[in-house]
Amino acid sequence: MLQELLNGIVVGASYTLLALGFSIVYGLIRLINFAQVSLYTLGAYLALYLTPLFASWLPGHGWVAFSLSVAVCGLLTGLVGVLVAAFAWWPIRRAPTISMLVSSLAVLILIEALIEVVVSPLPMVVKVPVDNRVHEALGGHYSSLQAAMLVGGVALTFLLYNFIRFTKFGRAIRATASNVDSAVVLGVNVTSTTFVVFGIAGALAGVSGVLVSSTYGVASFTMGEIVGLKGFTAAVLGGMGSVWGAVVGGFTLGIIESMSTFLLPSQWTAVVAFGILILVLAFRPTGLLRTRASDRA
């Protein structure tokens, strides 16, 4: 059972990074930003080219090259996130929420289609220049890259939390999330705050895409669709708009899926996971962790 629990935690890390992105954007402007799912895919495809490039610059330092690739891909997808805000949110920021939702879906489809046309419709094999040996620990088997995915997910969550909690910009995000008018009175530049949050969400999605595609060795232009839906589900499960809610939702969903696959025929996994989601929402419509102004982004 410990192996299943840890499997769920590793998968949950990827859900968490996407859930965080959904949650902070929603917390700020009440938009479910599906466009970030395409940045998950974009991150994976950027790494296809950048990881070997950095590895050729840093021979014998595979982990350094890989870490550099993760960071640069995150930065690039963060920048694309800002561009998404500039072109798909800013011009229609006063339109009904449904228009913004459709706009974010359009970006998702556009970027996926571009990847399909420009790169390939075929799944791409991802090679990582690290010794991805399998370790036996705690009664299970784990590859080095699975451990990296878990560490990366947890580290980014803590970084984000501390950024929102303790920095001046984080306070601006919280103030805007709490009440836009009051934030403006307090001198917060709401527009630039929103652009930065789109950037952070894009970076989180991109890093998640790189970690997942590198860990499992394959990237495809549709790779974000199912995991994106699960990231969104995790955000709702934990409590949309809450950083810790996204963390709890992501890991809970990962563990539920893993455990139910082990205990029941795997065809029941989705029934169990989404059945629990419906139950949670029936009794706690705001998710497992209620949104509080203190941690809302």
Next chain:
Amino acid sequence: MKNTKDRRAFALSLGALLAVLLAGIGLAGCSSGSGNDFVLGIGLPLTGSNASYGVASMDSDQLAVDYLNAHGGILGHPVKIVKWDTKADPATGVAGAQSFVSQHVNAVVGFFNSDVTVPAIRILEQANVPLFGDNPSTPQLASLHLTNFVRVTGDDALEGVIQAQFAIQKLKVKSVVAIDDQEAFGEAFAQAFVDEFKKDGGTVLDHEGVDPTANDYSAILSKIASLKPDLFEFSGFYQPAGLLVKQARQMGIKSIFITDSAVYGDKYLGIAGPAGVGTYLTNVPLSQESDTPLSKYLTDNLQSKYGIKADGIDANTFDAVIAVSYAAQLANSIAPADLIKVMHDVKFQGATGDVSFLADGDRAQVDYTVVEVMPDNSYKTLEEFKEIL
């Protein structure tokens, strides 16, 4: 005033939309070529989750058409392809069938996916258009008693049975966990495998389904690790197959792995990596192995023109196009209704060997092989089966 402006803008937009639609319809009506052409509709998943198969199949179809045109076309009529991207989606496939009918195609080749072919063929049947199936392999198609249908591929049930017999008799395994991708092909294949495995005295410890778009299969593999089967079998396509065996070996699962013909090819080996070595696959004979003039033409040209190593799926779709020309020769006509009358009597030596059909549209003789992946990433043929129905 504002309302009047809005109404005017709305009317203008509607007018523009209608104009675009009418222009589209006009263009579609004109796109079926000159009256002298043999218009061949080809429906394949050119984008979406099965695009990797569809794109390679389209290249094979194009090669077959090039071959026919280089030999005078079909009864002297140049062959012109009209493509439709089904996106592996049944509704889009039906729309494709309707489009083919409205474009007055002479015959259709397609649609790769069984769940796309089943609804689409009803549209073609009503319009009296023949469908030469490439790779739709569900047993359901043969039971529909269609008059306008033949297929080059064998059906899933037959390959699943052969795989189970090989596992019991040659691999000497006694227990299995079967996994499928919960799609039409994978489910039908796995069920046939499981039924035959039990019938032959084996024990099926579990039969599971997985999401073919997932990356992480550790949860299902944990279950397999705890059950310790002699064999684990996967029915579906190459991406989940490669990931499953790779992650299984990482988790220390040593059970033998066997999978199906849709997995065969370099892409599976690329994803599985070293974990693919020593795994087994059932397969339709490779064109190189069937060693016919058409197989040589397909293999050489697919490699030189498109950089693709031909596999059984490519060979099936190639032969489906060639079958169309043989039907026209038998009928001495290119009229769709005449092709339907004789399509079940077609016989030729294609890229997949001897091709002929039964009254229900199934192929009369289907050849299968079982191959093993060698340490140099080549496939070694272990067994050959000639199934005469």
